Amino acid sequence: MDTSRRISIAVVKRLPRYYRYLGELLENDITRISSKELSERMGVTASQIRQDLNNFGGFGQQGYGYNVEYLYNEIGKILGLNNTYKFIIVGVGNLGQALANYTKFEKRGFILKGLFDVNPRLIGMTIRGIEVKDIDEMEAFVKENKIDVAFLTMPKSKVRKVAEDLARWGIKGLWNFSAVDLDVSPDVVVEDVHLSDSLMTMSYKINRKMIKKEKELEMKKHHK
Numbered sequence: 595m596d597t598s599r600r601i602s603i604a605v606v607k608r609l610p611r612y613y614r615y616l617g618e619l620l621e622n623d624i625t626r627i628s629s630k631e632l633s634e635r636m637g638v639t640a641s642q643i644r645q646d647l648n649n650f651g652g653f654g655q656q657g658y659g660y661n662v663e664y665l666y667n668e669i670g671k672i673l674g675l676n677n678t679y680k681f682i683i684v685g686v687g688n689l690g691q692a693l694a695n696y697t698k699f700e701k702r703g704f705i706l707k708g709l710f711d712v713n714p715r716l717i718g719m720t721i722r723g724i725e726v727k728d729i730d731e732m733e734a735f736v737k738e739n740k741i742d743v744a745f746l747t748m749p750k751s752k753v754r755k756v757a758e759d760l761a762r763w764g765i766k767g768l769w770n771f772s773a774v775d776l777d778v779s780p781d782v783v784v785e786d787v788h789l790s791d792s793l794m795t796m797s798y799k800i801n802r803k804m805i806k807k808e809k810e811l812e813m814k815k816h817h818k
C-alpha cells in the first residue's frame with residue numbers, strides 16, 4: 595500500500611495501540627482476528643476498528659477477519675518503524691539514566707548513540723558502554739554522527755535553548771520530557787511527554803469513583 599497517504603492525526607494516535615495489541619497476538623501465534631474480538635480485547639467499538647483499519651488497506655474479510663501479521667507490518671510501516679533513528683539523551687539525571695538503560699527502544703529502531711550533561715560529576719560516567727559527554731561537545735557530535743533524534747530530560751528552564759540549537763544542527767525529532775510544550779521549527783517534529791498529565795487523569799478517575807461511592811452510601815442511609 596501507499597504509506598505516503600495522509601491519515602488523520604486522531605487515527606495516527608491510535609496506531610501505536612493497535613500495533614501493540616497486534617504484536618501481542620502474533621506472540622501468541624494468533625494469525626487472524628475479527629473486528630469484534632479485537633474490539634473486545636482493546637475496549638474500542640468494532641465499528642471504530644473497522645473505520646480505522648480500512649484507512650490503510652486493512653480490509654477484514656467476511657468470515658475471515660483480519661490478517662494479524664499483515665496489519666502489524668502495515669501499521670509498522672506507517673509508523674516508520676522499519677527505519678532506524680540515531681538518538682542522544684540530553685540531561686542524564688534520574689529520568690535520562692532510566693531511559694538510557696531501557697533497551698527496548700532499539701526494537702522500535704531507536705539506537706542510543708550519545709549522552710550529554712553539564713554536571714562534571716556525571717561527565718565521563720558510562721551507561722551501556724556509552725560515555726556521558728560535556729554539552730559543549732554536542733554540536734560536533736550531532737553533526738558528525740548525523741543524529742536524528744534527541745530525548746530531552748533536562749530542566750525546563752534550559753530546554754528551549756538546547757532545542758533551538760539542536761534544530762539548527764539538523765535534528766529531526768525531539769522527545770521532550772522537560773515539562774514544557776516546545777515549539778521549535780517547522781522542520782522538527784516535537785513530542786512533548788507530560789507524565790503528570792496521565793497521573794492527573796488517574797486522580798480525576800479515582801476522585802470520581804470516590805464521589806460516586808459516597809453518594810451511594812448517602813442514598814443507602816436515606817433509605818434506611
Ligand SMILES: NC(=O)c1ccc[n+]([C@@H]2O[C@H](COP(=O)([O-])OP(=O)(O)OC[C@H]3O[C@@H](n4cnc5c(N)ncnc54)[C@H](O)[C@@H]3O)[C@@H](O)[C@H]2O)c1
Nearest residue numbers: 685686687688689711712713747748749750752772789790
Ligand atoms: N512532566 C512530567 O511528568 C515529568 C516527570 C518526570 C520528570 N520530568 C522532567 O524531566 C526532566 C528531568 O527530570 P529528572 O528527575 O531526571 O531531573 P534531574 O535533575 O535528575 O536531571 C536533570 C539533568 O539535566 C542536567 N542538565 C541541567 N542543565 C542542562 C543543560 N543545559 N544541558 C544538559 N543537561 C543539563 C542536570 O545536570 C541533570 O543531570 C525535568 O525537566 C523534569 O521536570 C517531567
